[in-house]
Amino acid sequence: MTAAHAGVLTVRGLAAGYGPQRVLRDLSLTVPRGAVACLLGPNGAGKTTLLRTVVGAIGAARGSIRYAGRDGGGDIELGGRPPADIVALGVALVPQHRMVFPSLSVRDNLLAGASQRRDRQGIGADLQRMLVRYPALAERQRQRAGTLSGGEQQMLAIARALMSRPALLLMDEPSQGLAPRRVQELSAWIRELAGEGMGILLAEQNAVFASAVADRSYLLQDGKALRLDRGDAGRQDARAAVAGWWEAGAGLPVSAPDAREGG
Numbered sequence: 001m002t003a004a005h006a007g008v009l010t011v012r013g014l015a016a017g018y019g020p021q022r023v024l025r026d027l028s029l030t031v032p033r034g035a036v037a038c039l040l041g042p043n044g045a046g047k048t049t050l051l052r053t054v055v056g057a058i059g060a061a062r063g064s065i066r067y068a069g070r071d072g073g074g075d076i077e078l079g080g081r082p083p084a085d086i087v088a089l090g091v092a093l094v095p096q097h098r099m100v101f102p103s104l105s106v107r108d109n110l111l112a113g114a115s116q117r118r119d120r121q122g123i124g125a126d127l128q129r130m131l132v133r134y135p136a137l138a139e140r141q142r143q144r145a146g147t148l149s150g151g152e153q154q155m156l157a158i159a160r161a162l163m164s165r166p167a168l169l170l171m172d173e174p175s176q177g178l179a180p181r182r183v184q185e186l187s188a189w190i191r192e193l194a195g196e197g198m199g200i201l202l203a204e205q206n207a208v209f210a211s212a213v214a215d216r217s218y219l220l221q222d223g224k225a226l227r228l229d230r231g232d233a234g235r236q237d238a239r240a241a242v243a244g245w246w247e248a249g250a251g252l253p254v255s256a257p258d259a260r261e262g263g
């Protein structure tokens, strides 16, 4: 199987945590190129832990984290690499709670996203493209980021991540605290990015938002990722299954972990 077939991100048998505390145990999932994979789970399930492990902020105890690279033809093991190398390879994280630099301007926040790049002309061009594409940021580019609304800060946090030119975008609960209109805008933006060929891994608690935007969904439970949708079942089934599980609080019929389908 080629790396491109296996997805832009292919995680297999991953174990990680904090000291003796194992949060992820034998976790496997795949993010196809040009698709949105969503990882659902309640507070404390380990969603942030997975994203931080992929970007190298937490070391993996076991398992593999394969990444296909910007051109899609590679097969790069991310485990063991320092976070700065992983960003430079084209993996970007939009952390939870927006996390913009509040005292820096909008423009400087965007430039901070390109700090691993050396192509000054390319950075300038991307900055202009971002400002043209997202006029709300252009209007406020000299303003301190801390003065933006919550929704604008989320938009800035995503735009900043895009400034690193990622092939794989990881997003940690991006819909949290957003007004319904902003959540709709965010859905459209995420679909647009996937349409441009980016792989997106979305950690979410908002099952309705997730099922509307995701091509495939996983539930993080007991340190493993359980696939919620399969083949022809498609989005509607995933939406119903997750919504039902959320309401009932348990008892979701799930299929076997992704590793068993061989990619």
Ligand SMILES: Nc1ncnc2c1ncn2[C@@H]1O[C@H](COP(=O)(O)OP(=O)(O)OP(=O)(O)O)[C@@H](O)[C@H]1O
Residues within 6 Å of the ligand: 018, 021, 023, 041, 042, 043, 044, 045, 046, 047, 048, 049, 050, 096, 205
């Ligand atoms: N720095 C840390 N040191 C020790 N334990 C941690 C640390 N960060 C998280 N944990 C623990 O790891 C487990 C998983 O946390 P994690 O933040 O990955 O969950 P989550 O699914 O992202 O939830 P949330 O939506 O609350 O962020 C929790 O039990 C949490 O208390």
